[in-house]
Amino acid sequence: MSATKKPTAMLQQTMWPGEFAIDDEGVMLFLGIKGVPELNPKVASKTFLESQARSGEPPHKAGSASLDVSLFGHESNLSTANLARWLDEEENLATFVEEVKKKAEQFGATYLALPPILGLEENLRNQNALQEATSASVFELLSFPPSVPGFRLQRSLERVFVENGGHLLIGHQVEPCSIESSRVTMVSAKSPRRMVNISTKSVVLASGKYIGGGLAAALEGLRETVFGLMTVTSEFRESGKTRPQRLTNVVSLSPDSHSLFGCGLSVDQFLRPVNPDGDAAAENLFAAGSILAGYSYAMEKNGLGVALATGYYAGETAASNALEGGV
Amino acid sequence: MTEEEDFEHILGVLREERIAPYKEDELETVLSIGHCINCGLCLQHCPVVAAVGAERFSGPRSIAVELSRSPPEFWATSDKVFLCTGCGTCREVCPRNVEIPEIVNMIRARIFEQRPDLVPEQLHSVDKTLLEHGLAFEPWEDLEDKADSRDMRLERLNLPFYPDRLKESAEVLFYPGCQAEERAQEVREAGKVVLEAFDVDYTLLKDFNCCGLPAILIGDGETARELAKKLKEKILALGTKKIVTTCAGCTSNLNYLSERDGWNIPVYHTLEYLIEEIGIDILTEKLTADEGTQSVTIHSPCHLIRHTSRQLADYAAKIVEAMPNTRYTQSVLHDSCCGGGGMVGYHSPDVANRVARENLRAIKRTGASRVLAPCPLCTAHIEEMLFKTGSSVEVDDLTVFIAQRLFKKE
Numbered sequence: 001m002s003a004t005k006k007p008t009a010m011l012q013q014t015m016w017p018g019e020f021a022i023d024d025e026g027v028m029l030f031l032g033i034k035g036v037p038e039l040n041p042k043v044a045s046k047t048f049l050e051s052q053a054r055s056g057e058p059p060h061k062a063g064s065a066s067l068d069v070s071l072f073g074h075e076s077n078l079s080t081a082n083l084a085r086w087l088d089e090e091e092n093l094a095t096f097v098e099e100v101k102k103k104a105e106q107f108g109a110t111y112l113a114l115p116p117i118l119g120l121e122e123n124l125r126n127q128n129a130l131q132e133a134t135s136a137s138v139f140e141l142l143s144f145p146p147s148v149p150g151f152r153l154q155r156s157l158e159r160v161f162v163e164n165g166g167h168l169l170i171g172h173q174v175e176p177c178s179i180e181s182s183r184v185t186m187v188s189a190k191s192p193r194r195m196v197n198i199s200t201k202s203v204v205l206a207s208g209k210y211i212g213g214g215l216a217a218a219l220e221g222l223r224e225t226v227f228g229l230m231t232v233t234s235e236f237r238e239s240g241k242t243r244p245q246r247l248t249n250v251v252s253l254s255p256d257s258h259s260l261f262g263c264g265l266s267v268d269q270f271l272r273p274v275n276p277d278g279d280a281a282a283e284n285l286f287a288a289g290s291i292l293a294g295y296s297y298a299m300e301k302n303g304l305g306v307a308l309a310t311g312y313y314a315g316e317t318a319a320s321n322a323l324e325g326g327v
Numbered sequence: 328m329t330e331e332e333d334f335e336h337i338l339g340v341l342r343e344e345r346i347a348p349y350k351e352d353e354l355e356t357v358l359s360i361g362h363c364i365n366c367g368l369c370l371q372h373c374p375v376v377a378a379v380g381a382e383r384f385s386g387p388r389s390i391a392v393e394l395s396r397s398p399p400e401f402w403a404t405s406d407k408v409f410l411c412t413g414c415g416t417c418r419e420v421c422p423r424n425v426e427i428p429e430i431v432n433m434i435r436a437r438i439f440e441q442r443p444d445l446v447p448e449q450l451h452s453v454d455k456t457l458l459e460h461g462l463a464f465e466p467w468e469d470l471e472d473k474a475d476s477r478d479m480r481l482e483r484l485n486l487p488f489y490p491d492r493l494k495e496s497a498e499v500l501f502y503p504g505c506q507a508e509e510r511a512q513e514v515r516e517a518g519k520v521v522l523e524a525f526d527v528d529y530t531l532l533k534d535f536n537c538c539g540l541p542a543i544l545i546g547d548g549e550t551a552r553e554l555a556k557k558l559k560e561k562i563l564a565l566g567t568k569k570i571v572t573t574c575a576g577c578t579s580n581l582n583y584l585s586e587r588d589g590w591n592i593p594v595y596h597t598l599e600y601l602i603e604e605i606g607i608d609i610l611t612e613k614l615t616a617d618e619g620t621q622s623v624t625i626h627s628p629c630h631l632i633r634h635t636s637r638q639l640a641d642y643a644a645k646i647v648e649a650m651p652n653t654r655y656t657q658s659v660l661h662d663s664c665c666g667g668g669g670m671v672g673y674h675s676p677d678v679a680n681r682v683a684r685e686n687l688r689a690i691k692r693t694g695a696s697r698v699l700a701p702c703p704l705c706t707a708h709i710e711e712m713l714f715k716t717g718s719s720v721e722v723d724d725l726t727v728f729i730a731q732r733l734f735k736k737e
Binding site for chain 1: 364366368371372377379380381382383415418419422423424579583586633634636637638659685688
C-alpha cells in the first residue's frame with residue numbers, strides 16, 4: 001500500500017512495528033517483492049518520509065528496495081497469498097531470510113516493512129527468523145482485500161469455533177426461512193447438490209450487507225434476504241419501500257457518506273432484529289456484523305470492529321438463549 | 328420469410344461468425360458471470376494458481392470475467408482453460424455465486440466445437456475411447472485377463488468376490504464408474520462387499536456406460552449428452568429406486584443428470600448411503616478390528632465436497648473414527664484439490680503434479696501411514712505422486728478400506 005498511517009484498536013502481531021518513538025536514529029526500509037503489486041516500496045518510502053517530516057516523529061530516515069524471489073520462475077503476477085503459502089514451507093525460509101538480511105544490512109535498517117506475506121500459518125515463526133537474522137523490527141503492511149491478514153483472521157476464528165465444539169458447514173448457502181410463533185425452529189442450507197435442514201434453538205444472522213447477500217437493493221426498496229426482516233436507513237427509518245437511489249448523496253465522496261451504506265436491521269438491546277412495532281421479530285433470532293444498520297463502514301472504517309463486538313455479544317446471547325431458553 | 332426462416336438465417340450468420348448460441352441449461356451459468364465483483368477471492372484460493380502461478384494459469388477470475396466474454400474468440404483461451412482442474416474452490420469462496428467451473432466447461436465446449444485442433448490431443452484420444460466404447464478407459468481385450476487382475480487385487484486386499492447381481496426392480500443400482508469398472512476393480516468389488524454386508528437389494532448395469540463427465544470436461548457436449556441419454560434409458564428400464572456409486576465424479580454428475588433429465592432417482596455416494604440409509608450404529612456394529620493400530624488421514628475429493636456437499640467429508644471422518652484400532656488425523660489440506668481432476672493430468676502432468684505436491688506435504692505432516700480417499704481417481708493420483716516421491720505412505724480407496732473391515736475371512 002502507500003504507507004499512510006491508519007488508526008486501529010487491534011492488529012495482528014506480525015503487523016506491529018514496535019515503538020518508533022524510542023529509536024531516534026532508526027532507519028525504516030520498505031522492502032517490496034518484484035511482481036507483487038500491493039507494495040510499491042519507492043512510493044511508500046516517500047509517503048512515509050513526508051508524513052514523518054510533518055509530525056516530526058522518528059524515524060527520519062527511510063529507504064526502499066525490492067527482492068526478486070521468482071516464485072514460479074518469473075517475477076510478475078505474484079500474489080501475497082502465494083508468497084505467504086510459499087513461506088509457510090520451512091525449506092523456503094532460509095533463502096528468503098538470507099536475501100532480506102542482505103538488503104537490511106545494505107540500508108542499516110532498524111525497521112523493515114514488508115507486504116503481508118509472512119505466512120498463512122507460520123507468520124510468527126517467520127517474523128522471528130527475520131528479526132533474529134536482521135536485528136531489525138520486521139512487520140507487515142496492509143494490503144487490499146482479500147488479504148493475507150484477513151485469511152489468517154478467518155482461519156483463527158474458524159479454528160477457535162471448531163475447537164470449542166462448533167461445526168462448520170462450509171459451501172452451503174442459507175435458503176429463505178420463516179419465523180413461526182415468534183421463533184425460528186428450522187434453517188435450510190443448500191450446497192450444489194444437497195439441502196441440509198438444521199433444527200435451531202438460537203440463530204445468529206450474519207449474512208452481510210450487499211456483497212455478502214444479506215441485503216438486496218431493488219427498485220422497490222431494500223430487502224433482508226433470509227427472513228424478510230424489516231430494513232431501516234442509517235437514520236433508522238423503514239427502508240423496505242425506499243428506492244436505493246434516494247439513499248445516496250449527489251457527491252460521491254461525501255464526508256456524510258451515503259445513507260445506503262448505513263442501512264440494515266434495527267435491533268433491540270439483545271441484538272434481536274425488530275419489527276416496525278419495535279418488538280423482536282423472533283425471540284431466538286440475533287443479528288451481527290454488517291447487516292446491522294446505523295454505521296457506515298465506508299466512512300467510519302470500523303467494519304471489523306463492529307463485526308467482532310456484535311458477533312461476540314450476539315454469539316454469547318444466542319448461546320445463553322439456547323442453553324437457558326431465554327435471553 | 329417466415330419467423331422460423333428468419334431464425335435459421337440469423338443462426339447461419341452466427342455460425343459463420345463462429346458464435347454459438349447458449350443452450351437452455353447454460354443460461355443460469357451465463358447470467359451468473361454478471362454477478363462477479365472482481366474481488367479476487369477465487370484467484371487467491373485457486374490451487375492451480377497457487378501451484379504454478381498466474382502466468383501459467385491466469386486463474387478463475389480471468390476465465391469468468393475476461394475469457395468468457397469474448398465470443399467468437401473462445402479458442403484464444405485454450406492454453407489456459409484446459410489447465411483448470413475443475414475443483415470448484417473458486418465457486419465455493421465466491422461471494423456472488425459465480426458458476427466458474429461451469430463456465431470453464433462451456434468455454435471448453437466451444438473450443439472443442441470451433442477449434443478442435445486446439446484441444447490437447449490426449450483429450451481427443453480419451454474422447455475417441457468414449458465414442459467407441461462408452462467408457463473413459465480402453466476396455467480389457469481379454470475378459471479372462473481382466474478377471475485375473477481383479478482376483479489378484481482381491482487376494483492382496485483380502486476381499487471376497489461376489490458374482491455380479493443383475494436383476495430388474497432392485498432397490499439400488501450400484502454404479503461403480505469407469506475407473507472402478509476398468510482399472511481399480513477392487514473398488515467395484517469393495518462396493519459390492521459393502522452392499523452385501525447389509526443385505527441391500529442391488530443390481531449392476533448389464534451393459535455399463537460412462538456418465539459423460541469426462542466428455543463434459545473435454546468439451547464434447549454432444550457425446551456427453553449421448554452418454555447421458557443412453558444411461559437414462561438403461562436406468563429407467565431397470566426400475567431401481569436409488570443409485571449408489573463409489574466414484575466422487577459420478578456422484579456429482581449423476582446427481583446433476585438426475586435433476587436435469589428428470590430421472591427422479593436419488594444418487595448417493597457409498598459413504599452417504601452408509602450414514603443416511605444404513606446408519607452409523609449398525610455400521611459400527613459390523614466393523615471388525617484391524618491387527619495393530621492404523622494411523623490414517625483422509626483426502627476429501629472435490630467432486631464430493633464442493634460439487635456435492637461438504638457433509639460428505641464429515642461422513643467420511645465419522646466412519647473412519649468409528650473404526651476400531653484406527654487413529655485419524657485431519658490434514659490441513661484434506662479439502663484441497665489433489666490435481667487429478669479436470670483431465671489436466673492427461674495433457675499437463677507437470678501442472679497436476681505441482682498441485683498434488685502441496686497436498687503431499689500436508690499429508691506427510693499428519694504422520695499418517697495411510698491416506699484414504701473416497702474416489703478411485705484421487706486414490707490413483709495421490710498414490711502415484713507418493714510413490715514418485717519415494718514416500719512409504721500407502722493409499723486406499725475409502726470404500727475398499729471399509730469393505731476390508733466388514734469382511735473377515737474364515
